[in-house]
Amino acid sequence: MLRATLKSLLSRKLRLVLSALAVVLGVMFVSGSFVLTDTLNRSFTDLFTNVYSGVDVSVTAKEKAGSPGTLPATMVDRVEAVNGVEKAVGQVNGSARAIGKNGKVLTTAGAPRLGFAWTGDESQIEMRDGTGPKTDTQVTINAFLASTGGFKVGDQIELITLEPKKKFTVAGIFGYPGGRDSLGGELSAGFTEPVAQQLLLGQKDTFTDIKVTAAAGTSQDQLRDRLSSELGGDYVVKTGTQLAKDQADQIQEGLKFFNYILLAFAGIALFVGIFIILNTFSIIVAQRTRELALLRSMGASRGQVIGSVVLEAFVIGLIASVVGLGAGFGVGALLANFFATFGGGNLKLAGIGLPMSAVISSFAVGIVVTLIAAVMPALRASRIAPVAAMREAATPDRPLTRPTVAGALILAAGGTAMGFGFVQQSLVLIFGGVLAAFVGVALLTPLVSRPMVSLIGRLLSWSMPGLLGRRNSARNPRRTAITAAALMVGIALITGVSVVLTSATASITKLADTQVRSDLIISGETGADGTSAHFAVDTIDKIKAKPGVRSAFGFAGEPALVNDEQSWVSSVTDVLAMQQQFGLQAKEGTFAPLGATQMAISEDYATQKNLKLGSTMRIQLAKGEATTFTVAFVWAKSQVMQGMVLSSSAIEHLRIPQLNNAFVQVNSGASVTDVQKSIEPFFADNPEVSVQDRSAFVKQQTSQFDTVLLMIQILLALAIIIAVLGVINTLALSVIERTRELGLLRAIGMRRAQVMRMITVESIVISVFGAVLGIAVGTALGVATVAALKDEGITELGFPWMTMVQYLVVAAVVGVVAAILPAIRAARLNVLDAIAYE
Amino acid sequence: MGTSGVAASAVDVWKSYGSGDAAVTALAGVSVEFERERFTAIMGPSGSGKSTLMHCLAGLDDVTKGEVWIGDTKVTGLKDKGLTELRRDQVGFVFQQFNLLPTLTAEENITLPLAIGGRKVDRAWFDTVIDTVGLRDRLSHRPTQLSGGQQQRVACARALVSRPEVVFADEPTGNLDSRSGAEVLGFLQKSAREFGQTIVMVTHDPNAASYADRVIFLADGLIVNEILDPTADAVLETMKHLDAFVGAQ
Numbered sequence A: 001m002l003r004a005t006l007k008s009l010l011s012r013k014l015r016l017v018l019s020a021l022a023v024v025l026g027v028m029f030v031s032g033s034f035v036l037t038d039t040l041n042r043s044f045t046d047l048f049t050n051v052y053s054g055v056d057v058s059v060t061a062k063e064k065a066g067s068p069g070t071l072p073a074t075m076v077d078r079v080e081a082v083n084g085v086e087k088a089v090g091q092v093n094g095s096a097r098a099i100g101k102n103g104k105v106l107t108t109a110g111a112p113r114l115g116f117a118w119t120g121d122e123s124q125i126e127m128r129d130g131t132g133p134k135t136d137t138q139v140t141i142n143a144f145l146a147s148t149g150g151f152k153v154g155d156q157i158e159l160i161t162l163e164p165k166k167k168f169t170v171a172g173i174f175g176y177p178g179g180r181d182s183l184g185g186e187l188s189a190g191f192t193e194p195v196a197q198q199l200l201l202g203q204k205d206t207f208t209d210i211k212v213t214a215a216a217g218t219s220q221d222q223l224r225d226r227l228s229s230e231l232g233g234d235y236v237v238k239t240g241t242q243l244a245k246d247q248a249d250q251i252q253e254g255l256k257f258f259n260y261i262l263l264a265f266a267g268i269a270l271f272v273g274i275f276i277i278l279n280t281f282s283i284i285v286a287q288r289t290r291e292l293a294l295l296r297s298m299g300a301s302r303g304q305v306i307g308s309v310v311l312e313a314f315v316i317g318l319i320a321s322v323v324g325l326g327a328g329f330g331v332g333a334l335l336a337n338f339f340a341t342f343g344g345g346n347l348k349l350a351g352i353g354l355p356m357s358a359v360i361s362s363f364a365v366g367i368v369v370t371l372i373a374a375v376m377p378a379l380r381a382s383r384i385a386p387v388a389a390m391r392e393a394a395t396p397d398r399p400l401t402r403p404t405v406a407g408a409l410i411l412a413a414g415g416t417a418m419g420f421g422f423v424q425q426s427l428v429l430i431f432g433g434v435l436a437a438f439v440g441v442a443l444l445t446p447l448v449s450r451p452m453v454s455l456i457g458r459l460l461s462w463s464m465p466g467l468l469g470r471r472n473s474a475r476n477p478r479r480t481a482i483t484a485a486a487l488m489v490g491i492a493l494i495t496g497v498s499v500v501l502t503s504a505t506a507s508i509t510k511l512a513d514t515q516v517r518s519d520l521i522i523s524g525e526t527g528a529d530g531t532s533a534h535f536a537v538d539t540i541d542k543i544k545a546k547p548g549v550r551s552a553f554g555f556a557g558e559p560a561l562v563n564d565e566q567s568w569v570s571s572v573t574d575v576l577a578m579q580q581q582f583g584l585q586a587k588e589g590t591f592a593p594l595g596a597t598q599m600a601i602s603e604d605y606a607t608q609k610n611l612k613l614g615s616t617m618r619i620q621l622a623k624g625e626a627t628t629f630t631v632a633f634v635w636a637k638s639q640v641m642q643g644m645v646l647s648s649s650a651i652e653h654l655r656i657p658q659l660n661n662a663f664v665q666v667n668s669g670a671s672v673t674d675v676q677k678s679i680e681p682f683f684a685d686n687p688e689v690s691v692q693d694r695s696a697f698v699k700q701q702t703s704q705f706d707t708v709l710l711m712i713q714i715l716l717a718l719a720i721i722i723a724v725l726g727v728i729n730t731l732a733l734s735v736i737e738r739t740r741e742l743g744l745l746r747a748i749g750m751r752r753a754q755v756m757r758m759i760t761v762e763s764i765v766i767s768v769f770g771a772v773l774g775i776a777v778g779t780a781l782g783v784a785t786v787a788a789l790k791d792e793g794i795t796e797l798g799f800p801w802m803t804m805v806q807y808l809v810v811a812a813v814v815g816v817v818a819a820i821l822p823a824i825r826a827a828r829l830n831v832l833d834a835i836a837y838e
Numbered sequence B: 001m002g003t004s005g006v007a008a009s010a011v012d013v014w015k016s017y018g019s020g021d022a023a024v025t026a027l028a029g030v031s032v033e034f035e036r037e038r039f040t041a042i043m044g045p046s047g048s049g050k051s052t053l054m055h056c057l058a059g060l061d062d063v064t065k066g067e068v069w070i071g072d073t074k075v076t077g078l079k080d081k082g083l084t085e086l087r088r089d090q091v092g093f094v095f096q097q098f099n100l101l102p103t104l105t106a107e108e109n110i111t112l113p114l115a116i117g118g119r120k121v122d123r124a125w126f127d128t129v130i131d132t133v134g135l136r137d138r139l140s141h142r143p144t145q146l147s148g149g150q151q152q153r154v155a156c157a158r159a160l161v162s163r164p165e166v167v168f169a170d171e172p173t174g175n176l177d178s179r180s181g182a183e184v185l186g187f188l189q190k191s192a193r194e195f196g197q198t199i200v201m202v203t204h205d206p207n208a209a210s211y212a213d214r215v216i217f218l219a220d221g222l223i224v225n226e227i228l229d230p231t232a233d234a235v236l237e238t239m240k241h242l243d244a245f246v247g248a249q
């Protein structure tokens, strides 16, 4: 039996290669993700080990209200006095964003943009040119910043810090050992100490941390223990090793999430792969009916027949896993290099390794997926009666009742799971529900296959080859259905997300147009490194003084401790202007200017936190003591503004006591454009901040959705490629099955081009059918999601018509491409051989 | 249509398969002409090269040496495109089995060569053919809904409907019972006599051959005999001699 299995395996190389390719690609995605994240993990660990290699112990103030604390200058001496300390140097670190020669702020893909105080003690740097900063108008920058912005020693450079842009002269350029321009793609600028303190911390004589060098004979751990007992509980004392580990762990946490996302998409690709393999095995089993029946009539048991098919699947799964693992290693290495060069900005890669997780998951996933796909065909094979060997091999169309009922049940179960998922906010339930829904729809697909296919086919069957192609695609509804369903999955997911995002855009636009009365919005860009732009509080007064301005107010926000829990708090400069521009209604109490220890909250927030008029909350901001704030009024449910606001007097207690955004309403009759022009100069020295009218602002906000959609499309590309392989596979198998028909057609005078056209039409019909299914299912998923998110503010339903049409066109093109190889194969058939084909 | 009285001809046609020791000579210098409007049968024992000759004549296979003509067209040397068009426009086929496309109705199968060539159906001619084969009430049926004899009659109708220069039939009755076979053969005979259709039929059944106007005998890749206006007995007699002749070699 084993021999017979392996023989039949080898005799059908092409179809096996095609179906194995689906597994290979899926496994490649899985192992590639693991290799990529593993490599990046180790690279970042190396990076931080490197960063902290000159630090024995570091002393920082305890984090206050979620913001890093600062240390007074006197602490340096206190630390240095401790026994075992060789040297203690106060450090100043903060955010400094350089402006490039084109006037735009230089950005990174995620690495920080740092400002620091030049201490003259920089142990691991190499001066490339010039010196450290000697005067308060000089900076020394790293070579990566120099090359990114095209700066040379002696050039002017503008930097945005806590303060708007300031001009400096480049005194020197430094790099790192090994000719590296940066440690990990960061852009950094060193100031003189007082300048750094003023610009980065906003306070003279303070430090962010103290770098401690141990005296000879004192270990890092000993020194840490001694320092923490001497300094007391207000300070955090860590060894350099610990710091490196903490930082690396934090990155690893992020990478883990990234890995999950990649694996989720790999899962989708494999899910699609199951359809393809299932289809291939079904077709192979159907074609082998006589062979299997012969085996049965010769005394093979049902178990042996099942075993034969399952063994075949196992072998394919095993081979595909090995190949997929190898390919994944290559892809992971490639992506890591790509990331290091472009994403992270010259991150030094640790050696590419093959983590155990990649190996295990590759084999598990590859083999399990193939086996799952083979179960149904194997069972079907075992039910072939021995007498079938004597009959003509044609398998009659089985009734569709069972799959239809099963499909309806699974679809209902999937829908229910999704519903629960939304209620309980469980991503796993939602995702599982969606996948179950796909299986359900796939089972229902054969039912709609005939009418749909003939409908789509009608558009293409103006000629005889077209008609034949259409008839062929309607010939085996199950096969066409599974092939199309595989394509459906990817397109449905994209369409679903697209419907949600289009609806979100429509909702936001409508909300902005109907409920927000602000005409101009001042906001800053948020950097990939987590920095957000800000501007001085008194800008609001300057704006209000401009003719045509009716009202203006701004928000400042930061994480803080609210009743000992970390959460985001906002301060508003003028709560009345906020109420007026956002159209808020009082629910409890009345709108009135907030006192220093008063707060206003939304109805939702009140319910959520169980608060009412007069309730209090203890809030610890970054600076100053914890303060008890009293709820002065509650505003009614609004989609524009939720949560809580503190009075404007709280702003000065924030770590960065500046505004993040502001809203301006002009007088009726005044020109919005004129007002915009008149206030833009206030931000001339702050290129991170922009003034936009309402619709431009909404457009900018919603344009982020396009990026999200693009990312999803890229990640789903593999699932779609696998589905295309499925189309190719189905066509190739059909060509083999219909060899004699093709021979006959050629014999009675069908030209090669016509044969190719016939196959192409069949292919297009299947692909477009898949796309139509995908768009329909995706729209349903999207609408369901939008309905579930009604309370989250997605009140409008929008449909991405253009995108849908694009997918249909793409599907048609995909159909043409998928048909190329099978069509060439069909056209090349030798007429006589084909007629004689058994 | 051509001007001469010959619909198809082979001139010193050789055909061998394989090479070296394994080479098989299926045709060893066959020269034959098939006159217009006649029904010719090719007979011979199994393996004598009947099918090979027919394939070469019909442009389904190329010859090793010699020339093949269909009407005024020299088939030998044509490229695939030319051959395809030749088969489509000037040749009709009836194979022993699997003549029809299962996805098409009987009528669509019959008009398939015309549809492929983008030609219009001559309705009057179509009706004549259909009525002659007696398929009028089966036109909308699929092949699986037809009996073997009906299927072969559909195949005959298809071969005729484009009014080809010549219709080739390779053992068209080989898979049929004698009654269905007789119907098909009667139809082929009628096509030649009443409609002037040139027909070349390969068979090894003397009875089938007796429907033809002329029978040529093939043995070991050579034409060894010929009978005009054959009867089944005469054919049988010749076959016996042929067997003796082959046996003697």
Ligand SMILES: Nc1ncnc2c1ncn2[C@@H]1O[C@H](COP(=O)(O)OP(=O)(O)O)[C@@H](O)[C@H]1O
Pocket (backbone or CB within 6 Å): B017, B018, B024, B025, B026, B044, B045, B046, B047, B048, B049, B050, B051, B052, B053
């Ligand atoms: N494709 C082929 N390859 C090799 N030999 C062939 C091929 N086709 C036919 N032959 C050989 O050529 C000879 C004639 O075959 P064929 O024309 O089929 O005979 P018939 O139709 O009279 O039974 C036979 O010996 C056969 O084995």
Ligand SMILES: [Mg+2]
Pocket (backbone or CB within 6 Å): B050, B051, B052
């Ligand atoms: Mg033969």
